[in-house]
Amino acid sequence: MRESLGYGLMLFGALFDLFGCVGLVRLPDIYNRLQAATKCVTLGTCMILLGTLALCGFTAVGAKIILCIIFVLITSPTAAHALAKASHLSGIRLWEGSVCDQLEEDKKL
Amino acid sequence: MKKTVLFVLSFVVWLFLTAPFHPQGVDWQSFGVGLVVSFLVGLIFGEMFTETPHKFLWVSRYLWALYYLPVFAYACLLANLDVAYRVLHPxxxxxxxxxxxxxxxxxxxxxxxxxxxxxxxxxxxxxxxxxxxxxxxxxxxxxxxxxxxxxxxxxxxxxxxxxxxxx
Amino acid sequence: MNNLLFSILVICSFLCLFRIARGPTAPDRTVAMDILGIVIVAFCALKAASSGMDYYLTIALAWALLNFIGTLALAKFLEGRGFDE
Incomplete structure (x- = not known):
């Protein structure tokens, strides 16, 4: 029971990682890539860690896994935010098919 | 106050990292080292940590955080399915x-x-x-x-x- | 089962490496490096689960933190400002 739960979580996590990396290759500009990759890879990695937790149980290892999940959940969106801000400040335009860029409009004022 | 909050927080992180409470007994050595180190950390970095330490003492905030967890997890799962759909669509x-x-x-x-x-x-x-x-x-x-x-x-x-x- | 999971993660790493080699701008490469770091954390967790050696999780923890710091440093560098803001 516990093994099948653990391996199921790990399989779904690895698949989400794969979708995120496919998005990293397929999507047209840096903001879309950042968006798809950060979301999918963060949740995928958290699911793999949860699967490991289900396999190991709440021992000394389990405490480390919980700490690792908290770190990944806090640091990965922060890194994505920093990168998006940096690339917008360094002057990278949005994709041609984009609808609007209100940050650019507000920066000009 | 700020220093105490940071001391407690870093000591909890240390306990998670080293896990000194085995079924066979307690590893007093790493427990003691953790106490000393987190005391020093709290003493030195306490002023930089937070501006409103009294917020850490309200129990209702932790209960709302517990309620926030499933809401967030559900939204996160939806987000991933959404991204998977958009990425795999030709x-x-x-x-x-x-x-x-x-x-x-x-x-x-x-x-x-x-x-x-x-x-x-x-x-x-x-x-x-x-x-x-x-x-x-x-x-x-x-x-x-x-x-x-x-x-x-x-x-x-x-x-x-x-x-x-x-x- | 373990082999399947490992091969999926290896494909992920190769897609990230493709983006690092191909990426037209510097931020694209940085994004791919950040994602590669998180994939490596997942790799360490899988290795810990499949081999039963728990020190791989310590590596994963340290890797997550160092990857975050490295990405922040690169982002600040691309932004062209100082660190003490």
Whole structure:
């Protein structure tokens, strides 16, 4: 029971990682890539860690896994935010098919 | 007060890292080292840590955080299915753009948590946060360019809970 | 089962490496490096689960933190401003 739960979580996590990396290759500009990759890879990695937790149980290892999940959940969106801000400040335009860029409009004022 | 909060927090992290409570007995050596080290950390870095330490003592904030967890996990799962659909679709159905939304939150930790939650939930990613509570959000499928309407669609559901946790 | 999971993660790493080699701008490469770091954390967790050696999780923890710091440093560098803002 516990093994099948653990391996199921790990399989779904690895698949989400794969979708995120496919998005990293397929999507047209840096903001879309950042968006798809950060979301999918963060949740995928958290699911793999949860699967490991289900396999190991709440021992000394389990405490480390919980700490690792908290770190990944806090640091990965922060890194994505920093990168998006940096690339917008360094002057990278949005994709041609984009609808609007209100940050650019507000920066000009 | 600030130093005590940081001492307790770093000691809890140390306990998670080293896990000194075995079934065979307690590893007093690493327990003692952790006490000394987190005391020093609290003494030196306590002033930089937080501006409002009394917020750590309200129990209701932790209960709201527990309630926030399943809400956030559900939104996160939806976000991943959404991204998987958009990425695997042969025609790439995206209409990206950067919109501006307004938030009622004022505290720095609250705005940080809001920006991080927005990044992990369906189709949105925070690009810039200003001091007076405006967020610029990259939206993969722009539904509305109006500030009020976009705020209602993106920010509203997290703001109600985060307000009770961080404000 | 373990082999399947490992091969999925290896494909992920190769897609990230493709983006690092191909990426037209510097931020694209930085994004791919950040994602590669998180994939490596997942790799360490899988290795810990399959081999039963728990020190791989310590590596994963340290890797997550160092990856975050490295990405922040690169982002600040691309932004063209100082660190003490």
């Amino acid at each position: 025609a790439l159905p995206i209409r990206p753009g950067i919109v501006k939304v307004k938030s009622r939150l004022r505290s720095k930790s609250g705005l940080t948590a809001l920006a991080n939650s927005i990044t992990l939930t369906p189709g949105t990613m925070s690009v810039e946060v200003t001091e007076d509570g405006y967020l610029y959000i990259h939206w993969i499928n722009v539904l509305s360019q109006d500030v009020e309407e976009a705020s209602r669609l993106i920010v509203e559901r997290f703001e109600r809970i985060l307000e009770r946790i961080f404000e």
